[in-house]
Amino acid sequence: MNSAPTPIHFLFEDENHNRIYIKREDLLPFSFGGNKVRIGLELLEDMRSQGCDHLIAYGNARSNLCRVLSNLCAGQGIPCTILSPADDDGTVSESFNQRMCLSFGAEIVPCLKTGVKATVEAALAKSRASGRKPYYIYGNSLGDGNLITPVKAYRKVWDELLSQQAQLNLSFDHLFHASGTGMTQSGLICGQLQQGGGTSIHGISIARSTENGTAHILRYIRAFMGDEAIAPAIDFVDDYAMSYGIFSPEMADCASRMMRLYGLPLDLTYTGKAFYGMLEEIRRRGYRAQNVLFVHTGGTPLFFDKVGVSIL
Numbered sequence: 228m229n230s231a232p233t234p235i236h237f238l239f240e241d242e243n244h245n246r247i248y249i250k251r252e253d254l255l256p257f258s259f260g261g262n263k264v265r266i267g268l269e270l271l272e273d274m275r276s277q278g279c280d281h282l283i284a285y286g287n288a289r290s291n292l293c294r295v296l297s298n299l300c301a302g303q304g305i306p307c308t309i310l311s312p313a314d315d316d317g318t319v320s321e322s323f324n325q326r327m328c329l330s331f332g333a334e335i336v337p338c339l340k341t342g343v344k345a346t347v348e349a350a351l352a353k354s355r356a357s358g359r360k361p362y363y364i365y366g367n368s369l370g371d372g373n374l375i376t377p378v379k380a381y382r383k384v385w386d387e388l389l390s391q392q393a394q395l396n397l398s399f400d401h402l403f404h405a406s407g408t409g410m411t412q413s414g415l416i417c418g419q420l421q422q423g424g425g426t427s428i429h430g431i432s433i434a435r436s437t438e439n440g441t442a443h444i445l446r447y448i449r450a451f452m453g454d455e456a457i458a459p460a461i462d463f464v465d466d467y468a469m470s471y472g473i474f475s476p477e478m479a480d481c482a483s484r485m486m487r488l489y490g491l492p493l494d495l496t497y498t499g500k501a502f503y504g505m506l507e508e509i510r511r512r513g514y515r516a517q518n519v520l521f522v523h524t525g526g527t528p529l530f531f532d533k534v535g536v537s538i539l
């Protein structure tokens with residue numbers, strides 16, 4: 228599946244003549260799209276290049292990454308195991324992503340957040356004992372052995388963005404997107420470090436603090452670029468961060484409004500938070516007559532989880 232580039236379209240102009248555009252990564256044509264399709268494809272390619280035949284992931288079964296990985300594995304006949312933590316309060320909530328993971332035949336193994344290392348090691352050992360060559364998406368049982376692979380996905384998107392700006396005869400002053408683990412943001416930053424481009428990159432944190440999120444992004448950048456890479460300015464805004472999946476009534480109103488006005492689905496875990504945060508930051512920072520691009524990172528099944536509950 229090589230479907231890039233994803234469409235960029237104009238959304239609206241605000242009262243200060245800022246023009247808001249959107250890049251529709253949610254329209255990537257596999258499994259409801261989103262940034263996890265690009266990241267998942269990089270992981271599967273890396274798995275194959277290592278001659279492995281069993282994918283082991285860690286992540287909440289309601290996450291977009293687990294849905295995309297289990298879908299890719301189902302399509303390619305590769306067994307997929309998901310080591311899945313419960314929520315902080317101990318509950319495992321029903322969601323479309325989780326149901327899809329189960330339908331795709333992924334094996335879901337409960338995993339305490341305090342016992343990840345042991346659970347990963349047990350899963351790897353079990354897989355090897357059954358004659359398979361397992362591939363753990365985060366490298367080693369400490370989760371720091373495979374930093375470069377996921378960065379590749381949005382490193383490539385930076386080139387795509389440069390050529391789309393040339394084609395559209397447009398240059399974006401600012402780019403905003405929902406930032407979680409930092410795989411997406413670090414890929415974009417590495418692209419800018421290597422290829423240039425004047426767009427300021429802003430991550431709106433969905434959960435992590437600025438300090439923690441920035442440290443993770445730096446780790447990815449150093450892994451990809453080498454330790455000698457000059458530390459770039461990283462804008463990782465935590466003013467809109469809340470616990471994973473928690474959102475404010477203003478965020479829900481914003482998501483409902485965007486759906487009504489533009490038919491644009493925004494979920495309340497990632498893109499709805501980030502879109503609301505972007506509009507707030509544009510106001511707070513006093514932007515005028517800027518071209519602003521929102522990168523819609525997907526999460527459409529999470530949007531449906533909230534239809535009739537918090538959205539519309």
Ligand SMILES: *Cc1c(COP(=O)(O)O)cnc(C)c1O
Pocket residue numbers: 261262263291292405406407408409410411412497498524525526
């Ligand atoms: C995972 C995800 C993000 C965050 O991407 P990171 O690379 O983890 O920072 C943003 N939006 C959606 C819809 C996601 O699924």
